[in-house]
Amino acid sequence: MRADFGLEAGARVAVIGPSGAGKSTLMGAIAGFVPHAGRVTWQGRALAHDPGARPVSILFQDNNLFPHLTAFENVALGLKPSLRLSKEESLRVADALVRVGLAGLDNRRPAELSGGQQSRVALARTLIRARPLLLLDEPFAALGPALKADMLALVAEIATETGATMLMVSHDVADARAICGQTVLVADGVARPPKPTAALLDNPPPELRAYLG
Amino acid sequence: MTRARAITLALAGVVALWLIALNFGALGAVAWHAEGLTGLRAADWAAVRFTLVQALLSALFSVALAIPVARALARRRFRGRGVLITLMGAPFILPTLVAVLGLLAVFGRAGLVNDALAVIGLGPVNIYGLHGVVLAHVFYNLPLATRIILQGWAAIPAERVRLAVSLGFSPADRLRHLELPMLREVAPGAFLLVFLICLSSFAVALALGGGPRATTVELAIYQAFRFDFDMGRAAALALVQFALCLGAGVFALRVALPSGLGGGLDRPLPRMEYRPRAAWGDATLIAATAAFLLVPLALIVLRGAPHLVGLPVAVWQATLRSLWVALGATALTTGFALVLAHAILALPRLGAGALEWLGLAALAASPLVIGTGLFLMARPWADPRDLALAVTMLVNAGLALPFALRLILPALRDVAQTQGRLAASLGVHGLARLHQITLPRLRRPLGFAAGLTAALSMGDLGVILLFAEAERATLPMQLYRLMQAYRQDEAAGAALLLLLVSLALFWVFERWGRRDATA
Numbered sequence: 001m002r003a004d005f006g007l008e009a010g011a012r013v014a015v016i017g018p019s020g021a022g023k024s025t026l027m028g029a030i031a032g033f034v035p036h037a038g039r040v041t042w043q044g045r046a047l048a049h050d051p052g053a054r055p056v057s058i059l060f061q062d063n064n065l066f067p068h069l070t071a072f073e074n075v076a077l078g079l080k081p082s083l084r085l086s087k088e089e090s091l092r093v094a095d096a097l098v099r100v101g102l103a104g105l106d107n108r109r110p111a112e113l114s115g116g117q118q119s120r121v122a123l124a125r126t127l128i129r130a131r132p133l134l135l136l137d138e139p140f141a142a143l144g145p146a147l148k149a150d151m152l153a154l155v156a157e158i159a160t161e162t163g164a165t166m167l168m169v170s171h172d173v174a175d176a177r178a179i180c181g182q183t184v185l186v187a188d189g190v191a192r193p194p195k196p197t198a199a200l201l202d203n204p205p206p207e208l209r210a211y212l213g
Numbered sequence: 214m215t216r217a218r219a220i221t222l223a224l225a226g227v228v229a230l231w232l233i234a235l236n237f238g239a240l241g242a243v244a245w246h247a248e249g250l251t252g253l254r255a256a257d258w259a260a261v262r263f264t265l266v267q268a269l270l271s272a273l274f275s276v277a278l279a280i281p282v283a284r285a286l287a288r289r290r291f292r293g294r295g296v297l298i299t300l301m302g303a304p305f306i307l308p309t310l311v312a313v314l315g316l317l318a319v320f321g322r323a324g325l326v327n328d329a330l331a332v333i334g335l336g337p338v339n340i341y342g343l344h345g346v347v348l349a350h351v352f353y354n355l356p357l358a359t360r361i362i363l364q365g366w367a368a369i370p371a372e373r374v375r376l377a378v379s380l381g382f383s384p385a386d387r388l389r390h391l392e393l394p395m396l397r398e399v400a401p402g403a404f405l406l407v408f409l410i411c412l413s414s415f416a417v418a419l420a421l422g423g424g425p426r427a428t429t430v431e432l433a434i435y436q437a438f439r440f441d442f443d444m445g446r447a448a449a450l451a452l453v454q455f456a457l458c459l460g461a462g463v464f465a466l467r468v469a470l471p472s473g474l475g476g477g478l479d480r481p482l483p484r485m486e487y488r489p490r491a492a493w494g495d496a497t498l499i500a501a502t503a504a505f506l507l508v509p510l511a512l513i514v515l516r517g518a519p520h521l522v523g524l525p526v527a528v529w530q531a532t533l534r535s536l537w538v539a540l541g542a543t544a545l546t547t548g549f550a551l552v553l554a555h556a557i558l559a560l561p562r563l564g565a566g567a568l569e570w571l572g573l574a575a576l577a578a579s580p581l582v583i584g585t586g587l588f589l590m591a592r593p594w595a596d597p598r599d600l601a602l603a604v605t606m607l608v609n610a611g612l613a614l615p616f617a618l619r620l621i622l623p624a625l626r627d628v629a630q631t632q633g634r635l636a637a638s639l640g641v642h643g644l645a646r647l648h649q650i651t652l653p654r655l656r657r658p659l660g661f662a663a664g665l666t667a668a669l670s671m672g673d674l675g676v677i678l679l680f681a682e683a684e685r686a687t688l689p690m691q692l693y694r695l696m697q698a699y700r701q702d703e704a705a706g707a708a709l710l711l712l713l714v715s716l717a718l719f720w721v722f723e724r725w726g727r728r729d730a731t732a
Contacts, residue, residue: 031379032378032379033375033378033379050378050381051378051379051381052378052379052380052381052382053381056379057379058379060372060375060376062372063370063372063373063375063376064376066373066376066390068390068394069390077380077390078380081377081380081381081382081383081386081390082383082385082386082389083389
């Protein structure tokens with residue numbers, strides 16, 4: 001798959017396209033999990049080799065939480081993987097959980113949380129990490145429509161608050177319209193440069209029309 | 214109820230009765246014939262203590278050493294890694310006496326280590342006693358524990374590793390959040406399995422232990438039976454051993470015992486798998502482990518090869534007898550395992566659970582207790598010495614059954630789930646189904662189970678010592694006699710022969726299982 005484009009800081013970009021076209025591959029390359037030729041740069045400099053050292057927070061389709069750790073600990077990993085937190089850091093973690101609507105659930109493990117609550121824990125972690133680039137690889141695909149809308153609203157809020165640039169894989173063009181000003185279409189082995197979402201969807205090119213049906 | 218189902222259940226009933234007789238009836242016979250239990254002496258309690266201490270130490274060392282070795286193997290890729298991991302499965306089918314002879318060649322009075330120590334003027338190390346027994350058990354079980362723990366490492370979900378990498382975990386963070394949780398799940402099972410295996414240790418204690426300070430209960434049963442003709446004591450000791458095994462077995466029911474036998478350890482790890490820079494520590498650890506396992510075996514080959522051709526006729530005759538025993542045990546075990554597995558799938562939950570438990574019960578059974586019981590049960594009808602080989606075959610078959618069942622049951626369950634409905638809709642039942650659908654899909658686990666059973670039975674030294682005379686000796690027994698008589702050269706040759714035949718048996722069956730396996 002080929003991709004050659006740049007994004008403006010603070011942009012919110014949907015990534016749409018048929019299954020198997022390479023949406024997740026694109027996200028993986030940016031996050032540092034997929035080997036690739038060429039360069040991925042951030043503010044003009046090539047990204048570090050180590051995914052953890054990149055200015056990126058990524059939410060995968062599943063397995064975003066450690067099952068043996070509590071909600072609090074899963075969020076705290078975003079600050080310090082050693083979990084040795086100062087008092088001030090503990091307060092920040094607790095605060096992040098309150099912000100995503102999980103007050104009082106600090107000590108629950110993922111198995112004791114609903115799907116929506118699990119997503120909220122992962123989002124609280126991205127909030128606290130506050131990396132400038134937020135990648136969402138369909139983390140809410142398993143949630144119902146109302147819950148998914150709630151999560152997307154929360155994501156938009158977090159992106160605004162942290163000033164993050166956001167890339168979001170989606171199968172639902174309504175989502176793209178709702179919160180993403182721009183859209184990258186991935187089809188036929190190419191990730192096309194971002195276009196304004198409304199214009200793209202109102203006047204789709206042939207590949208997109210085929211996908212939309 | 215269909216006819217096939219009725220036949221399956223009837224056969225399973227026969228096998229179940231036989232297993233009950235083997236695992237529990239034998240003990241009853243021992244107790245019955247004892248005509249009153251003789252009180253245990255101080256020496257017997259010492260044997261109980263020694264049994265527990267050596268099993269604890271063996272399990273502790275095996276697992277404690279296996280953890281860093283498995284970690285090193287999990288995170289390094291090098292030439293020969295696959296071969297080394299495969300070789301780590303070999304001690305499991307290695308005849309005990311061969312392993313003991315190999316260890317003697319390294320750590321014994323005239324072994325490599327003492328030669329080296331003498332050069333720098335240090336006194337000889339003595340391999341006999343507690344540390345010798347533990348050393349031999351670690352030699353046996355370190356590879357098994359390593360394979361089990363390595364599976365744990367390989368089973369850490371790739372998604373979780375990915376998450377850890379994306380969050381920038383340091384090695385200490387990985388240890389805490391990925392590796393320790395895995396070890397907490399895997400290590401207790403490995404520990405318990407090694408403990409169970411060492412609890413009924415006989416041949417190792419016979420060869421390297423002995424005396425008042427290093428006798429296991431199994432060895433004490435043998436001595437009471439064979440040398441003192443003290444049935445009361447043998448029976449009392451048998452009850453003690455049964456209680457020990459039962460205790461450990463009840464424990465084992467709570468912890469899921471791993472098998473360490475399966476394959477699938479060569480899964481290439483994704484790129485994001487970390488490779489710490491300090492490669493020297495891992496390399497040293499892997500090299501030391503390989504040397505610990507391979508040098509004794511290499512010495513067996515080197516020392517035995519010149520004497521292989523000139524072996525006495527008695528050794529070749531014993532080899533033939535052992536082959537018959539091994540092949541008979543293999544046929545019985547695979548047959549039993551197939552019948553039990555089919556019945557377990559055909560029965561409702563409670564019955565299936567009971568049957569599976571019965572099939573696995575031999576894991577905690579004592580071969581010497583079973584052998585003694587069968588001897589006593591057979592005595593009214595026949596001269597037990599005539600039955601020595603048949604009894605050995607039956608006991609071997611029973612002891613290998615848990616392993617065979619563990620290999621075959623999951624595979625059969627899989628076949629039933631994936632092809633059961635299709636077969637039923639096409640009306641393929643009974644023998645046709647077994648022949649056309651089930652067996653071809655079970656070839657691999659069947660071949661593996663058969664190879665395992667044949668090799669285990671070929672190398673077993675246990676029950677046969679209770680009642681066989683020289684003219685009915687198996688190859689391991691013949692080897693033991695040569696060692697007792699200090700005929701070192703012939704013993705070396707016989708050990709190599711035993712090693713070769715055991716490995717060849719395993720190889721032939723395992724090969725058969727792989728040949729045009731379509732699964």
